[in-house]
Amino acid sequence: MLHKQINDSGDVDDEVTKKRPAAKLLWHLPIIPRLKRLFSNEKEAKLLRWHSEERVIDGKLRHVADSPQWQTIDNKYREFGKEARNIRFGLSSDGINTFGSMSSRHSTWPVLLCIYNLPQWLCMKRKCFMMSLLIQGPRQLGNHIDVYLSPLIDDLKTLWDSGVNVYDAYKKEHFQLRAMIFCTINDFVAYDNLSGYKVKGKKACLGVDSVGVPKPRHSGRLEGHAIVGPKAIIPTHEDVQTAPLVVLKHMACLAPYVNEHMEMLRSTNPNKDDIWYIKTQDKELSRWMRKKIKEIDVDETVKRLGDNPNCRVKSYQGYDINGYTFYTSDRDKKSAVQNSGVTLITSTTELYSQRRETMIKIAETMIKIAKASYYGVIQEIWELDYHDFTIPLFICK
Incomplete structure (x- = not known):
């Protein structure tokens, strides 16, 4: 090593x-x-x-x-x-x-x-x-x-x-x-x-x-604990929309609601292609989820996650999660060992179009879902505040 x-x-x-x-x-x-x-x-x-x-x-x-x-x-x-x-x-x-x-x-x-x-x-x-x-x-x-x-x-x-x-x-x-x-x-x-x-x-x-x-x-900080920082930042409007969406689509307790929203889009808009469904869900899921948690009785954790986090975000250079230490790339430059590299095996959706020559040119949308390994370097570490708990978010490149 x-x-x-x-x-x-x-x-x-x-x-x-x-x-x-x-x-x-x-x-x-x-x-x-x-x-x-x-x-x-x-x-x-x-x-x-x-x-x-x-x-x-x-x-x-x-x-x-x-x-x-x-x-x-x-x-x-x-x-x-x-x-x-x-x-x-x-x-x-x-x-x-x-x-x-x-x-x-x-x-x-x-x-x-x-x-x-x-x-x-x-x-x-x-x-x-x-x-x-x-x-x-x-x-x-x-x-x-x-x-x-x-x-x-x-x-x-x-x-x-x-x-x-x-x-x-x-x-x-x-x-x-x-x-x-x-x-x-x-x-x-x-x-x-x-x-x-x-x-x-x-x-x-x-x-x-x-x-x-x-x-x-590492006892007492197995679930997540900031170790270097913090610095309070106000994200851009685009980041404010993207960060909670990432949490919504990756939390296991929210998976049934994400699937329900997708089924609703498909039933109310039956003639759309899959790219449209994915893009529309990214735009509407957060708003739909905030409305959903007000209509039904849900778990307190789901209720907090369905609502938007605090608009003020804390940014850190180091974070402990499950006993492992992660640094940003800038912090890594001051360290003798590397802790900014991450890898994740995930299901990815690949979208591409293929044109077929017939009497009329038809654009066909192809979707391929496969497991792929993602390798990245941590640029920033954000901590989203959901009032009762916080969720760390790695921004990688």
Whole structure:
């Protein structure tokens, strides 16, 4: 994963050259194929069951499996605990300088995994470690490390939620392998970056839970939250008409009303072509919807969406939606990573005309509906105020 470059003055350079280092470089080494290879070796597959079949159980603490946390997990997640081959990882990460100097112009963060299923004389041996990620660049990661941990998290979510079908060479059978992060190993500074707890300043606070994970960094703003801005603007008359129309035609709760309006147009104007219906709906839908919500009893959300939003719009340079951060292209120029690109798979309506030579020239309108991928760059981020809630709108090019 190669991102933008930063020149000596600190400005972002979009042009890739061979002279300057990458702003950030991420090496991802998937863990699922390596787990499959471990279980395909009969000797290794047997060792991964050691904690359940060969460990001495006498009340003394010799192995991680003797800890109260191990037993708590077995009791809380019984399906996971019943399968001795399910993997329990220890995750360790910290910043190092591979060039042997204290210079801050380079940062390397390896993300290592150790397997606690193995005997105590093996689980901490270098040959048994798994390097899952290697993050390199001229700057420290700080709290942005969660962006680079995403590939590893995706693998771990797959292993935890559904598992992976694996062949066990020791038992000569296939089984569904699952895995989890049992604990993390890091210093105090890296603990802040990995867990999201505040460990510096007057309000430093460490949360300690027997089992579980800390509160996500994006918690409380999963539905949408502005992060850079704001700036109040008054859109043009054309934009005032277009923005609410986009919301009306893309909200699932309004789909029945949009379809009803289209059927009404077709029944009252039976001899028109499809282009006319589409253009007429774009012109009349907002006005028809405002009238509709006054005639019938509708849900409060539908009522708010059917009415026009506030004419004053807030414009932002950054926005968090469902835990993902989006920037405008202007804001992106000041950042080392790119967050302004968007893609959307949508059903598109293609309109084109075809002339047929007969006794009379007839213009035929052809309509093709197909799924297409839209790629764009965010130019502006608007927040439409519907009084009880707000809806972000990306203006892309």
